[in-house]
Amino acid sequence: MCRPPEPQASERGSMAVWGVFVLFCLVLLILPLVSTGMAFAAKTLTQRAADSSALAGAGQALFSQQRDARGQIYCDSVAVDPVNGPVAAGQYWADNTSGMTTLQTSTFAAVPNGATMTVTVTVALPPGGLALFGFSKLTWTVTAQAKVLLPAGDPAC
Amino acid sequence: MRFLRDDRGQSVVEFVLLMFLFVGTIGGGLAYLMAEHARSVVIQAAYAAARTASIECGAGNPNAWTDSVLAAETALQDGRLQLVTNQDPSTTNQPGAWWVSGGCQNGVAAVTVSYNQLNLFPVLGPMLVAGVASGWSFYLTSGMQLPVEGA
Numbered sequence: 673m674c675r676p677p678e679p680q681a682s683e684r685g686s687m688a689v690w691g692v693f694v695l696f697c698l699v700l701l702i703l704p705l706v707s708t709g710m711a712f713a714a715k716t717l718t719q720r721a722a723d724s725s726a727l728a729g730a731g732q733a734l735f736s737q738q739r740d741a742r743g744q745i746y747c748d749s750v751a752v753d754p755v756n757g758p759v760a761a762g763q764y765w766a767d768n769t770s771g772m773t774t775l776q777t778s779t780f781a782a783v784p785n786g787a788t789m790t791v792t793v794t795v796a797l798p799p800g801g802l803a804l805f806g807f808s809k810l811t812w813t814v815t816a817q818a819k820v821l822l823p824a825g826d827p828a829c
Numbered sequence: 830m831r832f833l834r835d836d837r838g839q840s841v842v843e844f845v846l847l848m849f850l851f852v853g854t855i856g857g858g859l860a861y862l863m864a865e866h867a868r869s870v871v872i873q874a875a876y877a878a879a880r881t882a883s884i885e886c887g888a889g890n891p892n893a894w895t896d897s898v899l900a901a902e903t904a905l906q907d908g909r910l911q912l913v914t915n916q917d918p919s920t921t922n923q924p925g926a927w928w929v930s931g932g933c934q935n936g937v938a939a940v941t942v943s944y945n946q947l948n949l950f951p952v953l954g955p956m957l958v959a960g961v962a963s964g965w966s967f968y969l970t971s972g973m974q975l976p977v978e979g980a
Contacts, residue, residue, distance in 0.1 A: 687840045691847035695854060702858035709865035716869040717971070720876040724975045727883075731976040760976070767974050823979075 703801025711810050714775060714797050721768035722791050722816035729761030729782050729789035730818035735829040747822050747829040752784035761791055774798055778811065788819045853950065860950050864967045867946040870908030875973040877904040878929055878940040886933035887978030894932060901929045901942050910944060918945040924966045933977050941972040 732753040737745050761782035769775055778794040792815045799807040823829055878901035885893035905912055905927060913925025924947035931940035945966035 685839075685843070687843035687847070691843065691850070695847070695850055698851065698854050702854060706858055706861045706865075709862045713865045713868040713872065716872045720872055720973060723876070724879070724973060728976045731978070764974060764976070768972075771972060 700804065703804060705801075707800035707802045707810075710800060711797060711802075714772060714795075715812060715814070717769065717772055718775070718793065718795050718812075719814045719816070721765055722793050722814045723818075724768050725761040725765040725782065725793075726789050726791040726816040726818035728764035729757040729784065729791065730787075730820045732756040732760050733787075733820040735822075737829060747826070750787050750820055750822050750829075752787060752789045752820060754784050757784045757789055758782035761789060765791070765793065787821070788817060791816045857950050860948055864946050864948070864969070867908070867910055867944060867967070868969050868971070870905060870910055871942050871944050871969045872971045872973075873908065874901040874904035874929075874944075875940055875942040875971040877901060878931075878942060879938050879973040879975045882931070882933055882938035882940055882977075883975040884978050886938055897931075897938075897940060898929045901940070902927075905942075905944065911947070918943045918966070918968050918970075921945070922964045922966050924948070926966075931972075936977050937974055938977050939972065939974045941970060943968065943970040945969070 730752055733750050734753050735750050736748045738748040740746055762780060765780060774797060776796045778796050781792045783790050792813065794811060794813045797810045799810050878897040881900040882893055882897040885896050911925045912927050914923055916923065916926045917928040918926040924945050926945040928943045929940060946969055948965055948967050951964050
């Protein structure tokens with residue numbers, strides 16, 4: 673991509689030619705670096721948004737209570753609400769990524785499994801300077817898990 | 830007209846002109862990368878503060894907000910950002926100004942962290958879209974919401 677200019681008979685202006693050539697190479701180097709930095713910032717945001725989404729989903733917990741032999745109510749088990757959990761997760765994902773308008777959410781899955789909520793999101797970002805290297809878009813997948821526990825110190829939930 | 834044909838010192842002039850371009854290109858790239866790094870740190874700080882608020886508000890801690898601000902400050906310092914003054918960056922161009930706003934309401938811990946990142950190339954500012962460039966600083970801000978634990 674970067675080939676030095678052919679030597680000419682006269683050396684007048686050779687510095688300018690070399691300068692423009694080196695500058696061009698520099699821009700080719702710096703543009704992808706800049707785009708990579710931008711992508712890392714976006715990745716930080718998406719991971720944090722996925723974390724908050726999983727926590728919000730897991731916060732929609734359903735506790736089941738039982739009575740022991742003495743008739744005391746105790747908390748038997750806990751599970752993520754299969755209806756409200758994914759809804760809350762989706763809401764928090766949307767809220768926490770609303771500031772990044774260039775980010776596109778390709779797929780969003782919030783899957784409750786017992787007491788665990790797993791959020792898996794695939795996102796896409798315009799490639800910026802990486803388009804020079806053939807990238808049409810940058811995509812990545814982030815996963816976050818949150819688990820809801822039986823409350824300590826409150827046997828009846 | 831002899832002056833026009835005399836090319837002594839021409840290389841020096843060309844070199845100086847090109848140096849401005851080189852320094853601008855490399856410096857602009859560095860400024861942008863530093864701004865993106867700062868943005869990552871600000872996002873992390875917002876999350877740390879929101880998580881602290883979520884837990885402490887849920888526990889009924891009266892110092893929940895103080896602890897949240899401290900969590901954000903710690904995250905900003907861990908990211909090696911220079912914290913110069915605790916002042917709202919939307920009201921000042923002072924590089925290093927930082928501010929944390931938000932709180933716990935209706936079962937949601939919402940925190941916004943703002944920071945002014947030093948910009949050594951103000952001319953390039955509007956081209957570098959990491960934040961709202963204004964003079965010698967990039968205004969970076971990130972908001973994060975988390976459910977209050979146990980709410």
